Amino acid sequence: AGIHGNVAYSLFQGSGGSQPFVIDEATGEIRLKGALDFETTPYYNMEIVARDSGGLSGKCTVAIQVLDVNDNAPKLTISSLTNSIPENAPEAVVAVFSVSDPDSGDNGKMVCSIQNELPFLLKPTFESYYSLVTEGPLDRESRAEYNITITVSDLGTPRLTIQHTITVHVIDINDNAPAFTQTSYTLLVHENNSPALHIGTISATDSDSGSNAHITYSLLPPQDPQLALDSLVSINADNGQLFALRAMDYEALQTFEFLVAATDGGSPALSSQALVRVVVMDDNDNAPFVLYPLQNASVPCTELVPRAAEPGYLVTKVVAVDSDSGQNAWLSFQLLKATEPGLFSVWAHNGEVRTTRLLSERDAPKHRLVLLVKDNGDPPRSASVTLHVLVVDGFSQPYLPLPEVARDPSQEEDLLTLYLVVALASVSSLFLLSVLLFVGVRLCRRVRKASLGGCSVPEGHFPGHLMDVSGMGTLSQSYQYEVCLSGDSGTTDFRFLNHYSQ
Structure with a gap:
């Protein structure tokens, strides 16, 4: 009783120091003086000393268990990562990672997941390790890149979650041959075309990438050995443009066919073929x-x-x-x-x-x-x-x-004109010749007449049987006589009578 019954409480010095607790000296209430961290110290042991005024004391031990709360989110640690995966890989490991949560109980239990409808799987390996793998071969032509989000959640209340995103690039493999836009092409060209005329273009696409998608065009040998294809058409190896090498002749060749190949630059190279039919269109270049x-x-x-x-x-x-x-x-x-x-x-x-x-x-x-x-x-x-x-x-x-x-009508007219000219010239010449001949004869007669001076009388004795004609007598019936009239006579009807015997 009295002062000997007054008790004072205190922490034993050996367990004090770093303790996050204090004790009320009069009442013995233990209180926190700072925040507790279960992950650092999950429990505490303290020694309490009680002393009275007379100098007597007693001890006891107080064990404090720290209750865990879900105050830590899970952690994800990447051990290995491959960002590029060949599209033909049957099953490839993209990443290996581990997860952890310092909480306890359900607060420390975790679940991992990725998006649905992705060709990837999460596989647990051992303890808290997981691997991200492909379900099967990927198709770069369908999708060339994937963004995979890994979600890790604990089971505490409330749940804490973290996310980590991995980008995966799909490496192209030459698994697609070039594809022509048409299975066959029909090109039209007019005959008598100019050489090196562009007659059409064929086109092919390749869904691969890079050199696997670089296409080269070429002409395949014709099935008909008689067709000289190299002298008819040529093709641009880079863009598929077709050119006519020479002028086409519809009457000699109406149509011809050949195959064109499109080859990519992959290894090994893939190719495809298309049929090209060239139709020569007729021009009116032949007369009936x-x-x-x-x-x-x-x-x-x-x-x-x-x-x-x-x-x-x-x-x-x-x-x-x-x-x-x-x-x-x-x-x-x-x-x-x-x-x-x-x-x-x-x-x-x-x-x-x-x-x-x-x-x-x-x-x-x-x-x-x-x-x-x-x-x-x-x-x-x-x-x-x-x-x-x-x-x-x-x-x-x-x-x-x-x-x-x-003959041509114009030629006939020319010939007729020539004939008329020749005939006219001939008639004119004959007429002129006739006139000249007539004039010459007249001149010749005049000259002869002037030289005679009258009538020529035979010399010598006249025959005795001649009769005088001054009267009414008549000439003898047995003879005819040559009669000459003088130039002064006005009668010129008869000048000479030839002498001959009856």
Whole structure:
């Protein structure tokens, strides 16, 4: 009692110092003087001393258990990491990591996860270690990069979570051959094109990357050994442009086919093929050719028509062809010139030459027809044909040959003009020669007359049987006499009578 019953409490010096506790000296209440950390010191042992005023004391030990709270988030530690994975790897390890949580109980238990629908798996290895692996071969062409987020959560209340992101690049492997945009190509080119003409482009794509996607184009040997492909087309190896090496001729080659290969730059290289068909389009570069009647024959063909032929009588049929095609080969016939217009006509579509009326006696026996054969091209081309028609009374009657070679109308006109000039010159020359001859004869006679001076009388004795004619007498019937009239006489009808015996 009294002062001997007053007790004072204190911490034993041996366990004090670093203790985060204090004790009330009068009441003995133990209080914290700082924050506790379960992860540093999970429990404490303290010795308490009680002393009275008389100097007596007693001891006891107080054990303090620190209760854990979820105040630490999990930790993730990467041990190994591979950021690039070949796409054809069957199962590859991307990363190995460990997780830890200093809390206890459920606060220290952890779960790991990644996003769903990714071709990766988390596999626990031992204790708190995990590995991130691929489920199977990856496809870079579908997805070239993955961002994987690893989530680690504890089971405390409330839960604490951490996340770590790993970026994985998929390395390309040459596992895709080039693919053409079309399985076959049809290219059109007009004939008579200029050499080195760009006629079309083929294109292929490769879903790989880098050198695995670099495409080179080439021509494959043609299946037809007769096709000289190297002289027809060439291809740009870098962009697939096709060029015509020479002018195409539709009449010689309408279409041809060949294969084109597209090869990538991978190792090993992959390739694919496409069929290219080149169609040569026709141009109107050929004039119609007349098969009948032949125009180059030495003796022209002559058609016979009976004079009694009815209107519409088929004289002949002009046969012509055109080596072009389509409308460039559609032929029409037209009568350009005829010896007697209106007697013959030609059907525009089949070339049949027919009479249009009855023949009469006044119609000429020989006729010359010039026909035009024209195609339907743009611009149109044409050829002319000359027909010789002979009108006969019967087919047994021989006919006169016509001129051997049909001449151009302009040439005939030139020849006719030449003939007229020659004939005129000949007639003029003959006329001038006749005039000169006539003048010469007259001059010659005048000169001869002047030299005689009168009538020439035979010398010597006249025969006795001559009679005087001054009266009414008559000359002898047995003789005729030469009579000369003087120049002064006005009668010049008879100058000389030849002397001859009856």
